[in-house]
Amino acid sequence: MSSALLDALRKGNRLALSRILSQVENGTEAGKAALEELFLETGNAHKIGITGPPGSGKSTLVNALARELRRREPSKKVAIIAVDPSSPFTGGAVLGDRVRMLDLEVDKQIFIRSMASRGALGGLAEQTEALSQVFDAAGYDFVLIETVGAGQSEVDVVNLAHTTIVVDTPGTGDDIQSIKAGILEIADVLVVNKADRPGVDQSVTHLRNMIEMGYARSINNGKHHLQDFSENTVDEPAPAGWIPPILKTIACQYQGIEELTDAVLTHAAYLRESGQWHAKDKAAIQANIRRQLIAGLLSDFNQKAPGEMIDSLIEQAQNRTISPNEAVRVLLTYNRNNSLESSE
């Protein structure tokens, strides 16, 4: 990557930004180098995740939210990363979120980028976080991250977003669905979209019951939505003072969008005041380092460990002479001894 391209990005050149996003998404050496440099300029954007089942209206809601954010804060820039699934068979994808965002294409302070999930399963693509960092460094004040249509466990977005909006629609299950673990737990703001449909009040009641049940617990256990990895190491933020609001919207008619925008901005202010903004940033960085460390260690190990040894252990496990656990123990011991030798 030429530094000219990075300079152009810093000056607001959108073609340069777009080209760098591609390099980063494709994980090229140039892209990695650019990201290393750009990361040092991040930390300013408010990252907002939008997740929910397919067809619940995420893209339409993103369209309306971006428009409202721009209306209120005309000097601020909005980026949108819209993730859609890749085919598990061909690797191809049809990325159709832009169809719902046509309002935004005439506004040069809004930048929409579609991403294929490329086999990742947590609701995002592997490089979604990296792309959000590029937008952050490029001076985008809000980065909206729309996940693939999510079911119950595609919750990766919570590790990345400051504010997570979970979108549901009327008539998607009874109160048992709403006490299950998973996607509803990660919400900072809950939205029942398509609120002109029957069953909307019932959905709101289910969600409210869920929140009330969880609230007693969350007072004692502040950050119920940060991952375990951060749990012991992050400075303990103030006890949870945030109760996710439940909002009714009709996104395609822009109804309820002002309230949604209020909730998102109020949440950002709450995070900053309570110290959780800092804690979330730390947790995201920890998760990032941990992920790269695991990948790096695995790749080191693969280079070091003799293939025959691994093959033989697999065969022994298949003959049921050892268990997979024991095979791993043998490999880890080998790795440890090998590391000691090489460091002496």
Added chain:
Amino acid sequence: MTEKKIRVLIAKPGLDGHDRGAKVVARALRDDGMEVIYTGLRQTPEMIAEAALQEDVDVVGLSILSGAHNALVPQVIADLRANGQTDVVLFLGGIIPEDDIKTLLDQGVYKIYGPGTDTREVCKDIREAVKSKA
């Protein structure tokens, strides 16, 4: 696995609402392993160029059945160039009279496909065009 994905924008400029062809091509390219960004109906050339810029696509495919291709296509080409996207492969599908085909190809359209085109041919042409640009 690490082969770079071909990114294609499929757009319908102008006012006709016949998007079946665009969707069939989008699906065929997807099945060929490409990443297809579909923008929907009634796009202005400016909107198409803007989407192509934001998505950093290798290829733009336009579907036009309104007869307005002689007005729309040169404008899309001009807008793409104005944005600095001079290396994008542009192809066109729809009802295009023989007399107009040569003019459009001269203006920079890579290929023009009419009704009944085998989508495998489209996929193959796109792969070749992108490869030769790399």
